[in-house]
Amino acid sequence: MSNTGIDYATKSWNIVHGCDPVSEGCQRCWAKGMAARLRGRAGYPVENNGFAVTIRPDRLLEPLGWKEPERVAVGFMGDLFHPKVPREFIFRVLDIAVQAHLERGHMFLFLAKRVRRMRHLVTAYVEGGHVCGAGPFCREQHGGKGCPLPEGLLFGCSVENQFFTWRILELLRVPGRLWVSIEPMLSPVYLRKIGGDRFGWGRVDALAGLRYVRANAMEHGCEWETESVRRLSHVALGCESGPGARYMDEDWVRKVRDDCVETGVPFYYKQRRENGRVVHLPELDGRVWDQLPDLAGVPACAG
Ligand code: SF4
Ligand SMILES: [Zn+2]
Numbered sequence: 001m002s003n004t005g006i007d008y009a010t011k012s013w014n015i016v017h018g019c020d021p022v023s024e025g026c027q028r029c030w031a032k033g034m035a036a037r038l039r040g041r042a043g044y045p046v047e048n049n050g051f052a053v054t055i056r057p058d059r060l061l062e063p064l065g066w067k068e069p070e071r072v073a074v075g076f077m078g079d080l081f082h083p084k085v086p087r088e089f090i091f092r093v094l095d096i097a098v099q100a101h102l103e104r105g106h107m108f109l110f111l112a113k114r115v116r117r118m119r120h121l122v123t124a125y126v127e128g129g130h131v132c133g134a135g136p137f138c139r140e141q142h143g144g145k146g147c148p149l150p151e152g153l154l155f156g157c158s159v160e161n162q163f164f165t166w167r168i169l170e171l172l173r174v175p176g177r178l179w180v181s182i183e184p185m186l187s188p189v190y191l192r193k194i195g196g197d198r199f200g201w202g203r204v205d206a207l208a209g210l211r212y213v214r215a216n217a218m219e220h221g222c223e224w225e226t227e228s229v230r231r232l233s234h235v236a237l238g239c240e241s242g243p244g245a246r247y248m249d250e251d252w253v254r255k256v257r258d259d260c261v262e263t264g265v266p267f268y269y270k271q272r273r274e275n276g277r278v279v280h281l282p283e284l285d286g287r288v289w290d291q292l293p294d295l296a297g298v299p300a301c302a303g
Contacts, residue, residue: 007280008236008268008292009073009109013062015093016085017044017077018053022113025160025184028242031077053084060096069105071292072097081114087121094125094153095133101152107295108153111181115157115170122155126175149176152295154233156180161187165194168206172230179293180206180232183270184240188252191235192259200224206232207263234293235260238270241278248272250284257289266291 006012017035021027032051039050043058063072074080074097080090097108112118125131129138131147138146156179157167168191171178182189196203196212203212209231215222237256239248253269260267269289272282281288 006073007270009071011070011072013072013074014077015056015059016075016080018051019078053082055089063100063106071107074108074110079112079114081112081117090121091125097153101150111156113158115167119170119174122174151177154179162189169195177233179234181236183238185248186246207259207265232265234266236268236270239272266293
């Protein structure tokens with residue numbers, strides 16, 4: 001258990017707080033309640049009951065001061081990719097995350113619901129040669145693509161039900177390592193069956209990294225042709241918490257866990273409710289599921 005309240009992170013880097021709801025998962029936003037308590041204090045604004053979008057340049061350098069390698073939750077008190085957060089600020093956050101990862105070995109977990117903006121800005125950052133800072137020269141050296149982000153930066157989206165798995169389709173186009181947080185889980189989520197038509201054409205398996213592109217009729221049934229797409233490196237999952245929290249069925253959890261085990265993707269079961277209380281890191285089928293993404297094979301920026 002960390003000191004962040006987010007079990008899989010050891011530090012919170014609250015460089016932005018405040019947000020506006022975008023979907024069902026926002027209904028009992030945990031960050032909103034927290035902002036209301038801090039309203040008018042500690043840098044939290046009075047507007048919007050403390051939840052007006054606020055950037056915190058004063059906190060930018062924090063990760064460079066943490067001496068031990070940490071797993072850092074980035075901007076979980078809001079959405080870093082909210083349209084009110086300027087692009088220049090987001091680029092600065094990425095600069096510091098890259099530097100702090102290379103110097104200190106921290107892992108950064110970015111999490112957003114505005115995945116489209118995340119995709120646009122992270123792509124612009126990488127393709128602009130900002131990872132190594134060489135700009136147009138870097139682009140030139142890497143066929144217009146720029147140095148890749150180090151694997152210590154993970155970009156994720158929240159998904160509360162199958163409908164919002166379209167966010168994962170956007171996420172798979174973010175040029176970095178990827179993860180998904182299914183929290184609060186409000187109904188079943190099938191990470192191996194995203195999008196596509198009702199026959200399965202175009203469907204994406206985000207855990208195996210496959211898209212089903214064509215079905216060839218065989219004597220018995222049909223055989224799918226697939227193409228590779230990017231895949232998730234981590235899945236975290238938890239129920240809603242707080243008064244009036246909505247129901248989560250453990251069979252939904254089991255399905256996600258089974259899919260992750262089958263494909264070798266680290267799975268983290270963060271919390272469930274038992275007799276009205278939230279239990280952190282509960283056991284599921286005889287064990288705790290606290291698998292985390294590894295940092296094996298982190299490529300250094302080629303410069
Ligand atoms: S996107 Fe996240 S931070 Fe923003 S309102 Fe929804 S749950 Fe809260
Ligand atoms: Zn470069």
